[in-house]
Amino acid sequence: MSTLTPSSAPLAVQRQITLPMSKAVEIAYKSIRLRLSRSLLVTSGIVLALAFLISIQTSDAITNGMRRWIASAQQSPHFIELRQRRDGLDEKIRPMETKLRDEITRAGKPNKDQPPFDPAKRFGQDFEAMKRQLGELPSSPAELTTAMTANPALADEFDRWLSAARQRHEVKQELTAPQQLEAQMKANGVPTTETEIASAKLQTRWLLALALLVAFVGILNAMLMSVTERFREIGTMKCLGALDSFIIKLFLIESLFQGGVGTVIGIVVGLLLSLAAASASYGAAAWSNLPWADLAIAVLISFAVGVGLTVAGAVYPAWQAARMQPIEAMRVET
Secondary structure: OOOOOOOOOOOOOOOOOOOOHHHHHHHHHHHHHHOHHHHHHHHHHHHHHHHHHHHHHHHHHHHHHHHHHHHHHHHOHHHHHHHHHHHHHHHHHHHHHHHHHHHHHHOOOOOOOOOOOOHHHHHOOOHHHHHHHHOOOOOOHHHHHHHHHHOOOHHHHHHHHHHHHHHHHHHHHHHOHHHHHHHHHHHOOOOOOHHHHHHHHHHHHHHHHHHHHHHHHHHHHHHHHHHHHOHHHHHHHHHOOOOHHHHHHHHHHHHHHHHHHHHHHHHHHHHHHHHHHHHHHHOHHHHHOOOHHHHHHHHHHHHHHHHHHHHHHHHHHHHHHHOOOHHHHHHOOO
16 A cells, blocks of 8 residues: 655645735726726716716706795895895985976976987986886986986986986896796796606606616626626636635726726716806806705715716626636637
8 A cells, every 4th residue: 555755745725825905906007008998988988977967966956056045035134135225225216306307397498509418428328228227217218308408417416316226226136136036947947836846856866867777787788898808818817826806806996997087077077067057047146056065965976876886887797707717718719
């Protein structure tokens, strides 16, 4: 009966070397560069999905900010002060108008050789333009022209009235800004009633869910194709001693790179497009009522969703790559 000699005894399995995280990051980065077209395909899906997601959230935040302002503006200290200013200007203008009407009546008719009074030269615009701007004048444009031609001193009195009337007009315009903004929102098709708002929120949720589902399926498909293209590479790494955990780590790091870049680009693009659209539709009202806290929360949520979506889409392909047997991977024709 023969006995095993030391030279013929089976060798014990030696300690396996685990590559550091830095090496996995380096390999993942080089892999992305080598397969740039495939990486851009995955990244573009993330960009489009996140741009859509953040644009919807930004539009909702801006719209909700404007709705809150419309509901609370009239009770704010600023609007209380505006109403006090309007009442004070009314009291100031009323006696000035009475005095002007009396002086216009007493002015009489000008001499035939007198040149007609030119309001555009004196006040910067004619009486008809003033009437369109202010709504009413102390007298008709024809009577004002006749009276000031006959009595040029009336122009100084009218100038004082005009200055106060313009101030009152600006105050009234600011006081009616909430109603004007609400009408503008209705004209743009933005829901304003509670029923319309609830219906619009439900539609938005479905759109977001559909967009994210399509993006997830696209990312999953792209990552699966990436695994298929790299069968031989995976087999070679496993023959060289790469552990299953290292293969999984490699694919997840790649997806994390692509997800991070795509998410940041998508958020920036979506924010810029939404803010530009809001500025074009509502002007300064969109910026003055911009809820920065809501936008910051939307950005954080979108970033988490974008990165999580990409990593989640890479989990199954990474697991499939890690469980492949080296000999099977090397036999596959790709």
